[in-house]
Amino acid sequence: MNICLNNLKPSYFEDSEIVNSEVYGIENLCFQEGYKYLISAHSGKGKSSLLNFIYGTNKKFIGEINFSSQISNPSKVKQLSYVFQDLKLFEEITVLQNIALKNELTQHKSAQEIKDYLLAFNLWHKKDVLLKKMSYGQRQRIAIIRALCQPFNFLLLDEPFSHLDNENIKIAWSIIKKEVALNNAGLIMISLGNNYGIAFDKVLSL
Amino acid sequence: MKILKKLQLKTLLPVQLLGYSFALFVGLTILSTAFNLYKDISPIFKTETNFFQKNTIAISKKVTIFKTLNKHKIYFSEKEISNLRNQKFVEKVDFFQHATYKIKAKTSINSSVPGLQTDLFFESIPSNLIDVKTAQFVWKENDNFIPIIIPESYIKLYNFGFAESQGLPVISKNAIKEISFNVAIFGNGKSENFKAKIVGFSNQINSVLVPNTFLEWSNKIYGNTSQTKINRLLITTTGNEKNELLAFFKDKNYDINKKDLQNDKTLNILNFVFLVIFIVALIIVILAFAFIYLSINLVMVKNQKLIQNLYSIGYSQKNISKFYLISTSIVSLLSIIVALISSHFIRNTYLDKLNQYFTIEVNANYSILTALIIFILLFLFFKVYILTKINKIVDDI
Incomplete structure (x- = not known):
């Protein structure tokens, strides 16, 4: 699946605000399956908005977003997984329940696979702790694991590593890379400018 | 959906649900008892006068x-x-x-x-x-x-x-x-x-x-x-x-003719008394509805973020509404059933008493049918209202 943006612009932005953008206001900008994109920008440039436009939860934009696919099965045409900037985790339940909440819906991962992820992130011993007792960095890792508990053909990441140390970023990226390859999917990551030493296929400035 | 249920269970307001179920129970018990009593005793007066038939x-x-x-x-x-x-x-x-x-x-x-x-x-x-x-x-x-x-x-x-x-x-x-x-x-x-x-x-x-x-x-x-x-x-x-x-x-x-009038006066007073009881009971039931209406609204507003997050991670509006629909429906159904049982017992008690003085023709009891209709109406109301509410919250993301 490809995601193509055509003259996309947040409706609350002036034309002058997107003059130098390599994403907003561009004709036929396509994100292709199998490629990894980094979109970097300063605050207030509409980074999260861009992913929300693509994800479908924010409709305050002008222009078009098209999803094109060669896959014949329509139910698989548009599958997006998203690590939100505000994570959207549930504080009242435990770490494991937060992940299982998603997996109950998709039945995508086995208990063992989830355990492996938590072990990899050194969080398995915290699995039964209420989420509200976890630090922000720990929550980011939990949100990443949760995002992987569904099939997708594009993974959207909104500053997923902002509170992670280098060691954890390395672990996270290796897991993400593997899952993206497994799904034969594309990836769009948003960052304030840091590429975390990762080799992206394309870097765009918003 | 075990975890979803667990998560949503924490969002309920038990005291409010209890208040609603109690008000509904009281209102329906009075309504049903008054209705039965009216159906049971008004024939006693009617058989003694045919004054108001074409006469x-x-x-x-x-x-x-x-x-x-x-x-x-x-x-x-x-x-x-x-x-x-x-x-x-x-x-x-x-x-x-x-x-x-x-x-x-x-x-x-x-x-x-x-x-x-x-x-x-x-x-x-x-x-x-x-x-x-x-x-x-x-x-x-x-x-x-x-x-x-x-x-x-x-x-x-x-x-x-x-x-x-x-x-x-x-x-x-x-x-x-x-x-x-x-x-x-x-x-x-x-x-x-x-x-x-x-x-x-x-x-x-x-x-x-x-x-x-x-x-x-x-x-x-x-x-x-x-x-x-x-x-x-x-x-x-x-x-x-x-x-x-x-x-x-x-x-x-x-x-x-005074005798006809006398009976009819009694029947008129009886009708009036029952009308008042019906209205009071109806007001209680309506208040119960108003209460659950506001209560659902409060739960939704209080948990707006949670509902939006659930929707964001892939739960549909229908998935999210299901728990609230089931819990409000179960509470309502329990209240209705308890009210039915109570009014049945009350009816048996007064029938025993009345049978000492009058021959009561025991009417068919339509309470169960009525209760079923009330429940279906409530269920439909909850279904539409909760889903509308959740749709609105999700639209606000």
Whole structure:
């Protein structure tokens, strides 16, 4: 699946605000399956908005977003997984329940696979702790694991590593890379400018 | 969806749900009990009066102290009669005709009954309006026999009052019908003797009735033609507009059969009391609905973020609403069932009591059907309302 943006612009932005953008206001900008994109920008440039436009939860934009696919099965045409900037985790339940909440819906991962992820992130011993007792960095890792508990053909990441140390970023990226390859999917990551030493296929400035 | 349920369970407001279920229970119990009680006891009053079916009633003017002195006031004028005819609850107005000559009745000397002699009066009304149906109540010219219908209350008066105090034998209705007596009528200087028998007893008409044909014939020969005043009317009602009818009679100060009225008054008071109870119970039920309506709204607003997050990670609006729909429905259903059981027990208790005094026809109990309908309506309301609410919250992301 490809995601193509055509003259996309947040409706609350002036034309002058997107003059130098390599994403907003561009004709036929396509994100292709199998490629990894980094979109970097300063605050207030509409980074999260861009992913929300693509994800479908924010409709305050002008222009078009098209999803094109060669896959014949329509139910698989548009599958997006998203690590939100505000994570959207549930504080009242435990770490494991937060992940299982998603997996109950998709039945995508086995208990063992989830355990492996938590072990990899050194969080398995915290699995039964209420989420509200976890630090922000720990929550980011939990949100990443949760995002992987569904099939997708594009993974959207909104500053997923902002509170992670280098060691954890390395672990996270290796897991993400593997899952993206497994799904034969594309990836769009948003960052304030840091590429975390990762080799992206394309870097765009918003 | 185990974890979803666990998560959403924490968002419920148990005290509010409890309050709702209690109010619903109380309201429905009263409503159902009042309804059953009404259905059970109103027939007791209805069987004793058929006053407000299409019916004929006799009306007269109230006799007051002033009217005893000025007798003219007890007569109906032409204007009053035509006014009556124009009322929408009146189908037909008929008159009492009365004999305008003197009448004496005495038992035959040779009969087994003690010798009695009395002055008498005769009246007649169209025979189709008499509540006694008997083939004997006819008279043709040259017949020497006059059939007579008297009020049933007369025989009671005789048996339990007169006969008792005077040491006379009591008589049954059938026995009275066997007694033939002599009737002599006088007027215009002439007189004539007839044989007469009582052929029936009226519950509705307080008069001594003879066939119309006899009265017309005898009035012509013996009657004082100047006396054609009308003091009693027979009104055939349409059976509708009963309140207007009562109000009209009261306003005009007309007298009607008190016994019918008494029962109807009781029924009216009963209806009114039940109406008040129904309204109060209905208000409680409506308040319960208003309460759960606000409560759902509060839960949704309080958990707006949670609902939006659930939607963001892939749960559909329907998935999210399901828990709230089920929990509100279960609480409602439990309240309804408990209310049904309670009202059933209450009904059994009062039926036991009432059965000591009345024969109660036990009606089919429609409570379960009604409860089912209420539940389905509630369920549909919750379904639509909760889903609409969640859709709105999700749209606000």
